[in-house]
Amino acid sequence: xxxxxSDTLVMAERNLVRFPRAPExxxxxxxxxxxxxxxxxxxxxxxxxxxxIPYVExxxxxxxxxxxxxxxxxxxxxxxxxxxKGLIDRFRSLPMARPAVLAGRTLSDVVTNLLSMTVLTxxxxxxxxxxxxxxxxxxxxxxxxxxxxxYAFSWVFALVGLLVSSPEAAxxxxxxxxxxxxxxxxxxxxxxxxxxxxxxxxxxxPFTYVVDAIRHLWIGFPAGNHVWGAVVWALAxxxxxxxxxxxxxxxxxxx
Amino acid sequence: MRVGARVPPPPIVxxxxxxxxxxxxxxxxxxxxxxxxxxxxxxxxxxPYCLDxxxxxxxxxxxxxxxxxxxxxxxxxxxxxxxxxxxALDGVDLDVKRGTVLGLLGPNGAGKTTVVRVLATLLRPDAxxxxxxxxxxxxxxxxxxxxxxxxxxxxxxxxxLTGLENLTMVGRLYGMRRKLAKARGLELLDRFELDExxxxxxxxxxxxxxxxxxxxxxxxxxxxxxxxxxxTTGLDPxxxxxxxxxxxxxxxxxxxxxxxxxxxxEADRLADTIVVIDHGKVIAKGTSDELKDRxxxxxxxxRLDDDADVDAAVQALAPMxxxxxxxxxxxxxxxxxxxxxxxxxxxxxxxxxxxxxxxLAMRRPTLDDVFLSLTGHVAExxxxxxxxxx
Numbered sequence: 001x002x003x004x005x006s007d008t009l010v011m012a013e014r015n016l017v018r019f020p021r022a023p024e025x026x027x028x029x030x031x032x033x034x035x036x037x038x039x040x041x042x043x044x045x046x047x048x049x050x051x052x053i054p055y056v057e058x059x060x061x062x063x064x065x066x067x068x069x070x071x072x073x074x075x076x077x078x079x080x081x082x083x084x085k086g087l088i089d090r091f092r093s094l095p096m097a098r099p100a101v102l103a104g105r106t107l108s109d110v111v112t113n114l115l116s117m118t119v120l121t122x123x124x125x126x127x128x129x130x131x132x133x134x135x136x137x138x139x140x141x142x143x144x145x146x147x148x149x150x151y152a153f154s155w156v157f158a159l160v161g162l163l164v165s166s167p168e169a170a171x172x173x174x175x176x177x178x179x180x181x182x183x184x185x186x187x188x189x190x191x192x193x194x195x196x197x198x199x200x201x202x203x204x205x206p207f208t209y210v211v212d213a214i215r216h217l218w219i220g221f222p223a224g225n226h227v228w229g230a231v232v233w234a235l236a237x238x239x240x241x242x243x244x245x246x247x248x249x250x251x252x253x254x255x
Numbered sequence: 256m257r258v259g260a261r262v263p264p265p266p267i268v269x270x271x272x273x274x275x276x277x278x279x280x281x282x283x284x285x286x287x288x289x290x291x292x293x294x295x296x297x298x299x300x301x302x303p304y305c306l307d308x309x310x311x312x313x314x315x316x317x318x319x320x321x322x323x324x325x326x327x328x329x330x331x332x333x334x335x336x337x338x339x340x341x342x343a344l345d346g347v348d349l350d351v352k353r354g355t356v357l358g359l360l361g362p363n364g365a366g367k368t369t370v371v372r373v374l375a376t377l378l379r380p381d382a383x384x385x386x387x388x389x390x391x392x393x394x395x396x397x398x399x400x401x402x403x404x405x406x407x408x409x410x411x412x413x414x415x416l417t418g419l420e421n422l423t424m425v426g427r428l429y430g431m432r433r434k435l436a437k438a439r440g441l442e443l444l445d446r447f448e449l450d451e452x453x454x455x456x457x458x459x460x461x462x463x464x465x466x467x468x469x470x471x472x473x474x475x476x477x478x479x480x481x482x483x484x485x486x487t488t489g490l491d492p493x494x495x496x497x498x499x500x501x502x503x504x505x506x507x508x509x510x511x512x513x514x515x516x517x518x519x520x521e522a523d524r525l526a527d528t529i530v531v532i533d534h535g536k537v538i539a540k541g542t543s544d545e546l547k548d549r550x551x552x553x554x555x556x557x558r559l560d561d562d563a564d565v566d567a568a569v570q571a572l573a574p575m576x577x578x579x580x581x582x583x584x585x586x587x588x589x590x591x592x593x594x595x596x597x598x599x600x601x602x603x604x605x606x607x608x609x610x611x612x613x614x615l616a617m618r619r620p621t622l623d624d625v626f627l628s629l630t631g632h633v634a635e636x637x638x639x640x641x642x643x644x645x
Binding site for chain 1: 372375376377397398400401403404405407408409410411412413414415416420424425427428429430456472
């Protein structure tokens with residue numbers, strides 16, 4: 001167990017060391033989401049009716065959750081690269097804890113997610129977002145919930161990275177599967193405005209649960225049981241995808 | 256069928272195994288090329304090794320065979336691995352003595368990499384046993400990983416890290432403390448002449464530098480056994496030579512090396528013993544000299560005049576050899592029975608046939624000749640000739 005922890009930290013460090021050296025990655029994590037925030041706030045925002053609360057308040061939790069879910073993308077790309085460059089073989093020939101490669105990947109995503117979350121929150125505060133009807137504890141609970149949800153999606157992306165044949169394929173998975181999932185939710189518009197089929201989907205979409213939970217925790221939005229629903233969703237995703245990814249890791253490496 | 260699993264190797268006595276003896280008592284096993292296959296082993300490829308593909312290892316086998324291994328660093332018996340219908344390994348036997356180099360030679364897809372992957376605990380065999388430093392590659396895999404180093408066909412290094420960071424990471428994954436891992440990394444960078452590039456990201460390295468770093472990665476824990484899978488494929492001649500020197504240095508220090516290669520000169524230079532595999536089976540074993548001796552005696556090469564009659568030359572020289580001479584682009588090659596007098600005889604025969612000769616030379620067979628005769632169509636011609644002769 002001590003070995004698993006120390007090996008996981010070694011792997012996480014390995015993944016994070018590259019960021020300060022790769023400006024293009026930092027751009028992907030900071031500038032790009034900020035651009036989206038500005039576009040939504042100032043281009044679409046005026047046309048979207050969010051029933052009484054200003055669109056910027058509505059938008060910020062949604063867009064942060066979307067970004068967090070995509071944060072695991074680094075895991076997909078990284079694992080895909082490791083498989084193709086033979087690094088997985090090297091790791092498997094070392095006397096290290098087996099799950100550490102995946103655990104290290106997903107753990108380093110938590111760090112990068114925290115970074116992009118901070119950037120987006122600050123941007124939000126600058127353009128008019130404010131925490132309302134909340135407490136420090138609730139704000140922190142919101143941060144924790146989003147990190148947990150992001151962590152869950154890192155496992156989804158871990159499986160994707162191990163399954164697909166190329167980084168491009170991982171990329172298209174992100175756009176084809178995750179992008180619509182984030183849009184057909186309460187992240188950017190109230191589901192009430194959608195056609196009934198989409199609305200039914202949005203109502204059970206994990207993104208709706210998480211976004212509504214964050215709105216509840218950060219701006220006092222009525223959320224019903226969505227906070228617990230979000231936690232359950234995140235844990236369920238981990239429970240399904242982590243074992244699948246670990247299984248696939250063993251297989252992908254030829255075991 | 257795990258031949259020899261309970262028998263202390265070496266030697267493997269066919270009678271002691273559960274393989275039924277061949278119907279006819281035919282002392283030294285020969286393959287179709289007539290090359291002697293290391294005497295004392297069961298007929299290679301003939302055993303029903305892989306018939307019980309699904310059989311799992313019996314649980315009552317001893318955990319390790321340290322006592323019986325003697326000075327063997329690697330011992331492989333009846334190794335089988337199939338991917339669907341393709342038998343990547345079809346009953347491979349190997350022994351490597353401590354402190355020696357075994358060259359595993361074969362064309363692409365022969366099963367070389369599969370052998371390495373099994374020995375490096377990356378792949379579970381379907382059947383057969385393999386021990387490295389007395390540890391079983393399946394049962395004792397976790398412990399074995401502390402004693403082996405692997406340098407693969409592709410430099411398995413992290414391009415986003417510096418050379419030093421790569422080595423430090425590997426050292427820490429071997430369980431070293433950060434400080435020790437870093438010190439060991441610096442030592443290796445110095446040894447592999449990468450010290451100047453120590454703090455540069457690996458993506459700025461040349462192919463040769465990456466391979467050296469990859470090999471350094473494999474050496475971090477000073478493993479007694481090293482697996483090198485085509486270590487010089489794709490390298491320029493100078494980098495190749497320097498890598499060879501490094502490997503020779505490691506062996507001089509007592510490291511056991513199993514090396515796969517497609518390059519015969521590489522096996523010729525580095526390997527104490529060569530094992531040739533094709534289609535997942537061992538088709539010949541021996542030292543480089545033994546293999547060359549077995550493939551036939553001296554080679555005579557005759558370069559004909561531009562306007563010479565090639566067929567007439569082949570006909571004239573044919574009686575000097577057990578094989579049919581091979582003619583290609585005005586060059587006629589044949590293996591002769593004896594070196595002495597062959598040149599004089601060849602000149603006499605060719606001049607009687609009225610064939611003009613431009614140049615003529617004797618040479619020792621190369622491993623290329625061995626390889627061609629073991630795997631290529633030349634071998635089949637030879638087998639046909641033997642059948643006719645019989």
